[in-house]
Amino acid sequence: MSAILASLAMLLGGAALSAMLSRMARLALMAGVASIIGASIMCLIAAWPCLAHSSEAAPTTLAWPTPLGEARLALDGLSAWFLVTIALLSSTVALYAWSYMQAEINRGPVPALAAFLCILVAALILVVTAADAVLFLIGWETMMLASFFLVSFHHRRREVRRAAWIYLIANHLGTALFVLPLFGMLAAKAGTLDFQFFRAALQGEGRDMTTVLFLLGLFGFGTKAGFMPMHIWLPVAHPAAPTPVSALLSGVVIKAGIYGLLRLLSWLPALPARCAIVMLVFGMVSGCLGVLYALAQHDIKRLLAYHSIENIGIIGLGIGMGMLGQSLGRPALVALGYGGALLHVLNHALFKGLLFLSAGAVMHATGTGDIERLGGLARMTPVNAGLFLLGAVSICGLPPFNGFVSEWMVFGSLLGGTWGASRSAAGMGAMGAISLALMGGLALACFAKVFGVVFLGEPRGRTLQAHATPPLMGTAMFVPAILCAGIGILPGVFVPLAGGGVRAVAGMGVREFGGAMQPILTSVTQLSLFATLLAAIIIVLLLLNRILIKQAGATVTRAVMTWGCAYAKPSARMQYTASSFAWSLIQSFRSLLWPQRKWVAPVGLFTAPSELETHTPDMAEQDVFAPLMRGAGRVFRMIRTVSWTGEPALRAIPVDAGGRARPARVLVAGVVTALRQGRIHVYLAFIVFTLLAVFIMESLSSRPLSAPGSPVPISAPAGGGIDDGGSK
Amino acid sequence: MILVRVIAAILEGVLVLALPPMLMSIVVKTKAWFAGRTGPPWFQPYYDLHKLLNKGAVYSRTTTWVFRAGPIVNLAALLTAATLVPVLSSHSVFGFAGDVILVAYLFALGRLFIVLAALDTGSSFEGMGASREVTFGTMSEPALFLSLIVLASATKSLQLSEMIGPQLFAARGAVGPALLLVVGALLIVLLTETCRVPVDDPATHLELTMIHEVMVLDHSGPDFAYITYGAALKFLLLGSILLHVAFPHPAQSPWIDVPLRVIELAGLAAVVGVIECSMARLRLNRVPLLLAGATVLAALAAVLALTGSVT
């Protein structure tokens, strides 16, 4: 626990130092990076015993008075797992940022960025280790705020401002409307803000109560996590932020939402199956739609952002199956579901971090993130290409890398659910499995598109000048890359570490959990065998290829052009584009996506320039939230201006329009004129009417508004009853 | 006894590795027979492979290491998968609970690398082929997984050698008609994945209409040998899964089991050949309909199986 405190102190110190060194950007950046790396190491030290030996650090009360009581920290398996995720990714990102941000020093407030990075990491650590509601919420909101400032780094660009705004609003609405009431209800039930009493206090609650709590948590934390349709901030914020920030956002910040959800589940007693079904439906929708939208994007970071939604969907599937297992009393499902979800949290942080950093290197090298203008980068930046490919294989869930392990576990839980005693579990399991399969296929298509278009073939932009990846950036990217491969090849080492987290969420005993986990571990260890086998076969085939070519004395001809099917002068612009690559799939799912296509077809013998442009707007943003906001604004304007149109009333009704206004209009105009804002008479009339209203209501009911059966805990003074005497 | 088993396993392994080109040959021979021609020699695919392996290779300026990795990784993934699939006997070399997912994802890994290799050439034709490959591959995935769900829920296992092994034979009565639907779905998946008529025509030479062949236009020499062999191996693996579901064998001696399976495989190849003779390739935009049909078949099977298994 002292290690965590040390890391928090280090981060705050780093933030303060960066802020103070605002004139010396390089030093400030260095201070921030150093403190993040140091703090990450401290976090790993703190988390290790918890993960390896399933020991739990006792809750610690800090002698740090906040306005609402003391602060408490605790560390259990779940916290430790997320702590490791945070530490691994943020140290990588910090290292990367040190190199990446050098170029931005003259373009933006880099010291502020360094400071807020420190604050963001500190807030994340606080969120996952907080043991009371106030501290948790402090961390939660600080995290939102810090990442808001980080997103608005390039605030002079219009779309960045818009993105930051959407980020702030969406996240705050999620917090204010759902998370705050959630903690209010929990605190009211338990009579305390201390996390450790929540579980016991909720033990006897009815199904409806737990359902309400769960739904509040799902919407509140789900907004942060990016479940559809609360995801709208995600695809706009990621491209707007500087790359290290995007990586952190996608890698760990959205995981804070998952942490919140899991923490909530750890308090709730066995949930009814319908909650699990809701969770699974959210997982399926997020996963499938996320990857479909990703397929339709042209901006590499936006595309990766949609993939985050997909992966959150996969995590949601795992959580849902875990919940279902809990409600059906099947420990194997619980272990597979929650275990898969937790492992995928770490895995997604690693490979998505890697992909974002690699995409950042592409943008660093070329100055654009529009994949239609890129191409052939594999020859210019081979290391980066290799790392991106590794990340792509991982995120598609393909063996032998880490994505496969967690998807395998989630698949196991989904398929395992199909032969239970519950029809709903069977149906949901089957549907989940199909959607997961579909997600896998679509992700493959998507990353084939990205990698193929960005790194392979010929450069599409005529003047694409790419410079090599700076060594420090490459080094930083190797950390998650090695871990991706490591977890994929040695899952037997890493999967058991998530056990403490699963036990914390499900509230299982060590023995029960051990029994459920044993067969999973046996199978998981087998995966290393096949990874090795695959690698061995690849090597054999490679050698065979070499030997054959050499031994036959045959020639290897290079430096010829690609066979263009007899077309003599192919050019780089004739390559298949990303839009075309994805179009046949998009077209098949057009009823879900509503892609827009702008096509000027070539006509005639000597054709004018023709063009094809595809664009897929986000349905939730365009058709749900934007109209909602506009509608609310309109209603407010109508209230403000006392008219039905939202236009200021007097402008809407012509005062002397030829003198032939109808009586009704005259009446309306008169009333509106009387109510027109800005008149002292109306102000005074408000006082009079308020007075009248108050007294009329008071005389109508002797005790208004105090709900029956909800005693107000104000100590009644001696002799003073609640009786208010007779009416007036 | 153990020695006998090991020898049998090795023999079976060798047989599995040797069989795929022959199946291709059977398809071609069937088509030739229907067309009233003699067709190429029975061992023509083997000659082709030998020729390719001894030839040099041509690499375009545009390509990178990814281009060369494609065939190798594809074949490696398929070979790894082959250790998990019970091809001829009812046992696979390896197996663990959940290996069915590994098999499916190994196929996907192979596909990814073939597609990337195609994109590496920078040719618009190969890009087109790659696009079609991922499209149809993605769309066949639900049908495949639904079929697997039926098998999993019928045998209560996630190990492929159990799902389509003797346990399925024991459970076939309970599942009943669902298995027939699964066979139909799997047949369509097989035709799609191995790029046969009516999804793709391996014999055509019109670049604009092909899928698989157009992707590998630029490969030559040993690389192309790997690809050709890989395609045949994939046919064998998927075909044997299909046959295990269609004709579940009870647990019996491999000496009976294996020859039976070989005959069945030959029959399957002949059936595919017959299909290729008797119908034309579908228009590309009709293919999703076919795959949707497969998905519906499998979904129906899943509904039957799941409602049946839940008592």
Place this chain on the structure above:
Amino acid sequence: MTLFLLVAVPLVFGALCLVLPTSPLRMAALVAGAWAHLAVVIRSWPSVETPLRDDFLGLDPLGHLFLTLISALFAATSVYFVGYHRKRLISQRVFQACILALLSALSLLCISQHLGLLWVALESASLAVTPLIYFRLGPRALEATWKFLLMNSVGVALALLGIFCVAIATTCQRNPVALTIADLVRNAAQLDRTWLRVGFLLGLVGFGTKMGLAPLHSWKPDAYGEAPPPVAALMAGGMTLGAFAGLLRMFQVCAAAGLSAFAGSWLIVFGLISIGTAAVFIVGNNDYRRILAYTSVEHMGVLVVGVGLGSAGSYASMLHAMHNMLNKGAMFFLAGFIWRIYESNEIRAVRGTLIRSPLAGVLLLAALCATCGLPPFGMFFSELGIVLAAAQTGRWWVLGIFVLTLAVVFVGVMTALLPMVFGDLPENSSVSEAELPSHRWRRWTMLGAATALLALGFGLGAYQPHAVRDALARAADSVCRPQAEFVTLARTAEVQP
């Protein structure tokens, strides 16, 4: 003696302002007066334990808390004013004298234990403010002044009526009860319920008009929008607290008489309506000073909701009062600074503060976060405390509406004011006086005052010393449990298991 000094010191310095010959001297007198007052207040801290007596004047925990807050705000404003002031048409002497008179009146209000005296102090305060609103002259200022004066006079008259009704409620007894809080509380059980209720409702409307609770708030945007920003800061952070104190005195009596459920319900109703009205009027508004006025309406709403929720909420309410003062002060200081730079009230005209004046931009961002209740600024805790209190008392509807309306306010404020901070500078922006190197001292005093208040808000949110907590808790206790024999120190918003 201390009590006397609290009222007299500002008056003396105010008189000094009237007679001193040169502008710097007068300015010095203003600053000295405000700081001397603060010194007296700080010196009076040890005597906070003074029990309630039947005196007209006295320092109970509630009054003492508010007195401290108001004094601190005036001290900061006096510094700010050094940088802000310019030669204007109305005489500076009157202006400065009025500020000090306002301070004196508000001090009297905080220390008065008699309802009538409290009323006198409040009315004096609003009279002292009136010339300050007219400081900028011109038709708009005049209109604002007229609206303020008339509305507040009517409101205060209603408050007086309310006080009289409470007084009538005391007449049923044999031995007459003086209108001091202590006496009223002691004899609360014998008061006439009906008249007490009538009195409270009238007081609620009257003091509510003064505080700016919706729908009695309509003068507020006009007055805050037209008054010089430091004056608006004094009104939003100081005078509203005075009116709130008046309302709390009424509430104290009601709570002592066992009417807290009745009074609390009405407070909650008005509070929620206020927050909702603020939400409706903030969204889409294009005048940043009016928006600030509406956030003031919102914060007043939060204050009364907290008190209405009973003892659990009133601690949060006291916390909110403190941070409202800090935040409103800083916010209006910054608004004044920005107005100096851009010479416009329109948000559309104000862009890229972060580039034009980085410090002001950063401060404005911080102040925005503070206004919207983001941690670690204190309003986060007070609003959270109120949510918890609503849940604890099982008022789910209150909780829901509270949370929803606050969220809308958040959206409105952020949408409206963030564009002022970020982005590029507007075209054809000219260098204003405040940016000239020769006027650097102006910038420093103006921004320094804002920084001090914000830093205090930040610090007290992130780390609240026990002394502050005790002061707040005692004040909350004296509101909700005026009859409690002893003051529990460790009471918090949470309930120990």
Place this chain on the structure above:
Amino acid sequence: MSAQFITDAVLVLVILLNLGMLASSRLATGVKLFALQSLLLAFLPLAEEVLEGQSPGLHAFIIGAGTLALKVVLIPYILLRIIRTGEVHREVEPFIGFTASVFVGALLVIGSFAVAMRLPLPMVPVSKLIVPVALSTLLLGMLTLVSRLKAITQVIGFLVLENGVFILGLLLLKQTPLLVELGILLDLFVGVFLMAIVVYHIRREFDHMDTHLLDALKES
């Protein structure tokens, strides 16, 4: 003629004066009627003391004198001066017409009596009329405030409202300390003085006294 009768009669007269103010369109008349009303009220504290059988105390005397000085002499003087220096002497086209406002006023008076019946006083009052008259004076003052256009009339409306509060205060002579009473009076005076200054400025700035034209400050 008992003091009781005098008090009652005075209070009835106060109501009549209120209605008269509503009916008058001349600004000066309104001010004079107000002065008359205040004159009547100024003597009530003394009458009350007498009624209760005490000799008029210093307290009541000072209150009466203060009221007399401020509300009867000083304030009307200031207001009349402003009216005299300006061109406008009449209230034109108020939001509620003169006849209508007399009727509304009468309704309000009846309403106040009805409300007062439901508010039993805890003690024995000097006159049963005090509460209803106070209420009706208050409400009529508000009516004037809300419905009249000229700034001066609004000031008068406010003063009438204040008089209503004063009438209720008559019940509480013993409860309210003299100092506080004087403070209240002083505040009232300063308030009206400020209002007068503002009205003066309004007329100078806009060349009129119509407050309904003061609507520049509003939501856009």
